[in-house]
Amino acid sequence: MKKNIQTLSSIVLSALLLASCSKSANAPVAPEKKDNAAKVLTYIQSLGFSQRNIVDNGDAYIVDDDIRFPKDMKVPGGKASTEQRWSGSKLTAANALNVRIKVDPSMTSMMPEINSAIDQWNNIGGDIALHFSIVDDAPYDILIRDADLGEGICGRGTFPSGGSAGNLIQINKTLIAGNSFAQRQRTITHEIGHNISITHTNEPNGAIVPGTPATDANSLMNGGQCNVGATVLSNYDKIAARWLY
Numbered sequence: 150m151k152k153n154i155q156t157l158s159s160i161v162l163s164a165l166l167l168a169s170c171s172k173s174a175n176a177p178v179a180p181e182k183k184d185n186a187a188k189v190l191t192y193i194q195s196l197g198f199s200q201r202n203i204v205d206n207g208d209a210y211i212v213d214d215d216i217r218f219p220k221d222m223k224v225p226g227g228k229a230s231t232e233q234r235w236s237g238s239k240l241t242a243a244n245a246l247n248v249r250i251k252v253d254p255s256m257t258s259m260m261p262e263i264n265s266a267i268d269q270w271n272n273i274g275g276d277i278a279l280h281f282s283i284v285d286d287a288p289y290d291i292l293i294r295d296a297d298l299g300e301g302i303c304g305r306g307t308f309p310s311g312g313s314a315g316n317l318i319q320i321n322k323t324l325i326a327g328n329s330f331a332q333r334q335r336t337i338t339h340e341i342g343h344n345i346s347i348t349h350t351n352e353p354n355g356a357i358v359p360g361t362p363a364t365d366a367n368s369l370m371n372g373g374q375c376n377v378g379a380t381v382l383s384n385y386d387k388i389a390a391r392w393l394y
């Protein structure tokens with residue numbers, strides 16, 4: 150576990166999946182895939198994540214235990230300045246207004262928690278154009294499914310790519326089953342935050358959202374706080390979401 154309070158504010162960053170990802174899904178593994186993985190690794194490092202927090206997990210790199218970067222993601226081009234990182238990373242306005250979540254059968258037992266999480270993001274209030282809904286079938290933007298993520302890792306999200314929300318949220322259902330309802334829905338709310346590009350408030354990585362403080366103990370987007378962290382979005386979490394969308 151890392152120190153909880155290290156940094157600045159609600160932070161955001163993101164990433165793009167290769168637009169042609171689905172088209173090439175059945176193609177043989179090509180050298181370019183390996184090359185792209187190297188680019189993804191360089192990109193992760195450019196965001197400020199230290200090497201010791203990056204784990205190679207086969208088809209993706211895992212950072213800070215609960216954020217995945219698919220090796221076939223589209224790495225934003227150009228210099229890694231804050232603006233460019235932002236411009237290439239978040240959902241398009243149209244996609245932000247219609248984020249479709251499909252719940253895998255492995256997670257339907259936690260539908261009340263999922264609905265609570267969605268309600269939090271749908272009810273931020275003020276000047277924001279962000280809306281989530283549950284869909285039963287394809288097309289969808291985010292799949293939520295159960296996964297054994299190992300000891301102590303409650304969930305894992307994916308940053309946006311190509312203007313769309315990150316496509317996968319994994320929840321370690323067995324691990325969080327003993328938590329309170331509020332904490333179970335916190336885990337889901339937190340991972341959804343990653344899938345719309347918000348990273349850990351208490352980690353020094355990503356681009357800082359203007360108007361947010363150096364630290365926010367009430368932030369639901371603080372990392373490493375499964376079963377002990379905030380269960381509702383803080384005022385600054387909402388400011389970050391409004392600034393993005």
Ligand SMILES: [Zn+2]
Pocket residue numbers: 215216339343349371372373
């Ligand atoms: Zn997280």
